[in-house]
Amino acid sequence: MPYRAWFQCINEQCKATYPLNSIIYRCTACGSLLEVQHDMQTLGHRGAKAWMKLFEDRYKSTQWPYGSGVWGKKEWILPKIADDNIVSLYEGGTNLFWAERFGRMIGLDNLWLKLCGNSHSGSFKDLGMTVLVSQVKQMISEGAPIQAVACASTGDTSAALAVYCAAAGIQSIVLLPKGKISIAQLVQPIANGALVLSLDTDFDGCMRVVQEITRDETIYLANSMNSLRIEGQKTVGIEICQQFDWEVPDVIIIPGGNLGNVSALGSGFLMMRDLGLITKLPRIVVAQAERANPLYRSYLKNFESFEPMEAQKTLASAIQIGNPVSVQKAIRTLRQFSGIVMDATEQELADAAALGDTTGMFNCPHTGVALAALIKLINAGKIDRSEHVVVISTAHGLKFTDFKVQYHEEKLDFPCRYANKPIELPPTVEAVREALKNALKKRREQNA
Ligand SMILES: *Cc1c(COP(=O)(O)O)cnc(C)c1O
Ligand SMILES: [Zn+2]
Numbered sequence: 001m002p003y004r005a006w007f008q009c010i011n012e013q014c015k016a017t018y019p020l021n022s023i024i025y026r027c028t029a030c031g032s033l034l035e036v037q038h039d040m041q042t043l044g045h046r047g048a049k050a051w052m053k054l055f056e057d058r059y060k061s062t063q064w065p066y067g068s069g070v071w072g073k074k075e076w077i078l079p080k081i082a083d084d085n086i087v088s089l090y091e092g093g094t095n096l097f098w099a100e101r102f103g104r105m106i107g108l109d110n111l112w113l114k115l116c117g118n119s120h121s122g123s124f125k126d127l128g129m130t131v132l133v134s135q136v137k138q139m140i141s142e143g144a145p146i147q148a149v150a151c152a153s154t155g156d157t158s159a160a161l162a163v164y165c166a167a168a169g170i171q172s173i174v175l176l177p178k179g180k181i182s183i184a185q186l187v188q189p190i191a192n193g194a195l196v197l198s199l200d201t202d203f204d205g206c207m208r209v210v211q212e213i214t215r216d217e218t219i220y221l222a223n224s225m226n227s228l229r230i231e232g233q234k235t236v237g238i239e240i241c242q243q244f245d246w247e248v249p250d251v252i253i254i255p256g257g258n259l260g261n262v263s264a265l266g267s268g269f270l271m272m273r274d275l276g277l278i279t280k281l282p283r284i285v286v287a288q289a290e291r292a293n294p295l296y297r298s299y300l301k302n303f304e305s306f307e308p309m310e311a312q313k314t315l316a317s318a319i320q321i322g323n324p325v326s327v328q329k330a331i332r333t334l335r336q337f338s339g340i341v342m343d344a345t346e347q348e349l350a351d352a353a354a355l356g357d358t359t360g361m362f363n364c365p366h367t368g369v370a371l372a373a374l375i376k377l378i379n380a381g382k383i384d385r386s387e388h389v390v391v392i393s394t395a396h397g398l399k400f401t402d403f404k405v406q407y408h409e410e411k412l413d414f415p416c417r418y419a420n421k422p423i424e425l426p427p428t429v430e431a432v433r434e435a436l437k438n439a440l441k442k443r444r445e446q447n448a
Pocket of ligand 1: 123125156157224255256257258259260261262318319364366394395
């Protein structure tokens with residue numbers, strides 16, 4: 001294939017470049033993060049219509065690996081990788097649905113939910129991990145000294161890394177903050193054979209350690225500061241447009257923690273615009289938990305300064321991050337996309353997730369943060385009733401049953417407005433009949 005891609009320093013004054021098979025996570029000249037750049041001129045030789053047709057022809061087909069939502073866009077991701085080295089579990093291709101009833105409840109006619117959690121390991125992290133692990137397999141086949149791949153994680157990154165490495169037969173190592181992730185997220189890397197290291201610290205502490213450990217070239221770093229992850233994750237925006245027949249939504253809301261995913265979302269849209277597939281850009285909203293909201297605080301100061309904070313315990317455990325590695329990329333994206341940042345309290349995120357569930361969703365707490373941010377922006381008049389809005393749901397609700405159980409048992413330290421407790425009864429027809437009569441009457445009154 002004639003297409004080419006390389007790592008490039010994001011610092012405008014530096015722009016140093018490195019080949020994709022170098023074991024490198026930051027610019028060696030200036031220390032900034034890197035991003036993958038593509039030879040846009042050569043990609044431009046194929047017209048916009050032809051790209052759209054190619055992507056549509058491949059979408060969800062069984063033509064391996066192009067039926068994957070990520071590898072169907074291979075030329076825009078890692079054009080040079082050998083198909084034999086691609087480690088794919090047919091990620092992407094997730095459902096995008098019209099949340100009609102919830103939208104109406106909160107005052108929107110055209111609200112959609114993109115369910116990135118309906119994926120092999122249950123979160124959007126699969127989109128990036130397929131690319132990173134494939135490139136590792138390629139480098140190993142070329143003789144690179146990599147013996148294992150490691151990440152720090154708030155749960156979902158480690159689950160994705162472990163499962164893709166298991167599929168490839170590569171050893172994974174995960175560093176987790178002890179007691180700060182859900183049971184499902186802990187058991188995923190355990191089941192998939194990762195070396196699981198449970199550290200008595202928070203995510204930011206794990207991140208510091210893993211950056212040191214991976215100075216040794218035999219252990220490759222899989223966190224999203226490695227921009228290979230971003231290349232896969234950027235397909236989410238492309239896939240959303242494709243699902244809307246290449247129409248661009250007005251607003252996209254995404255929960256943010258380490259802030260790699262928001263820059264990935266932006267990067268997919270910029271590529272579509274630069275290659276002529278679309279002519280406008282959406283507004284992007286990053287939603288943060290109030291207890292881990294360093295980007296929101298910076299937004300309030302027009303991004304003139306950014307101060308890391310110590311993240312407090314939040315139900316949205318996958319975004320409990322106080323010192324996000326990709327903050328500079330995220331700010332750049334928000335400036336390009338008329339960005340907004342909004343935060344949500346514990347009660348707001350839990351109630352929003354639960355209210356959504358009553359309309360047929362099954363939200364993880366991070367999606368709850370995004371829904372709560374949406375409600376607040378509508379109430380503040382910053383999103384209009386007629387706008388076409390997409391909320392990115394980042395993980396499957398079943399990974400967070402502990403959160404849902406606590407909510408519905410009213411065991412959280414705030415009132416749980418939509419708690420729905422099971423009714424315990426003796427096993428007799430009379431008892432059930434009597435209980436139903438009362439309960440159904442109560443429901444009718446509530447819904448009236
Ligand atoms: C990783 C993750 C996020 C945050 O993504 P970042 O790229 O770190 O901002 C949000 N929600 C879920 C469920 C996640 O696993
Ligand atoms: Zn540099």
